[in-house]
Amino acid sequence: MTNITYQLEPELTAVEFIDVLRRSTLAERRPVEDEKRIEGMLRHADLILTARNSAGLLVGVARSLTDYNFCTYLSDLAVDEACQRQGIGQELIRRTHREAGTQTKLILLAAPKAESYYPHIGFQQHHSCWTQ
Numbered sequence: 001m002t003n004i005t006y007q008l009e010p011e012l013t014a015v016e017f018i019d020v021l022r023r024s025t026l027a028e029r030r031p032v033e034d035e036k037r038i039e040g041m042l043r044h045a046d047l048i049l050t051a052r053n054s055a056g057l058l059v060g061v062a063r064s065l066t067d068y069n070f071c072t073y074l075s076d077l078a079v080d081e082a083c084q085r086q087g088i089g090q091e092l093i094r095r096t097h098r099e100a101g102t103q104t105k106l107i108l109l110a111a112p113k114a115e116s117y118y119p120h121i122g123f124q125q126h127h128s129c130w131t132q
Contacts, residue, residue, distance in 0.1 A: 004059070004088060006095055009050040012061065014038040020058045024078035029111055045075070049095050051088050059083045062092035064100060072100040074108040090121050 014035050021027040031037045041063070042048065051060030060079040066072035074096060079089045097106050109129070110118055119125065 003054045004086075004091075005052050005054075006091060007050055007052075008099065009048050010045075012042055012048050012050060012058075014042060016058045017042060017061060017063075020061055020078050020080060021076075023080040023082070024060075025081060025113060026076065026078040026111060030076070041075075047072075047096055047099055049092050049099065051079070051083075051092060053083070060088045060092055062096045064096050066100040066104060068101050068104065070104055072096065072104040072106050074106055077108070077114075089117070093121070 018027070018032045018035070018038055021030050021032055044065075045063045046066045046068075047062070047064040049062045050058055053059050060083065061076065062074060063076040064072050064074045074093065077089055077092060079092075093106070097104070100106075106123075108118070108123075109131075
């Protein structure tokens with residue numbers, strides 16, 4: 001297994017973010033063809049944690065919005081498909097929760113392909129979430 005380095009990376013570029021979204025399949029559900037919109041998503045996030053392999057390649061990212069006191073919305077959790085099942089996503093989640101404050105409630109909307117992942121790592125499904 002490759003050594004993974006985790007870090008806060010608030011200046012992550014849209015180009016790198018889009019690249020890992022594509023390698024994770026999350027690009028299917030994000031506006032990756034609109035780089036300006038992706039830049040806005042990054043600049044207005046409160047927490048961006050990254051995972052990079054020993055060559056410096058971005059292999060995972062967790063992008064969140066938080067008030068640091070009550071709730072943390074984990075909007076994007078993307079791990080390169082070639083690096084999945086190595087604990088990278090789980091470590092990004094753990095570090096996100098630590099940085100936001102473990103007293104916050106971690107909230108996310110699972111992509112259809114990831115629905116079975118979250119119960120496996122301790123998340124509970126909430127049946128009264130609403131979107132518009």
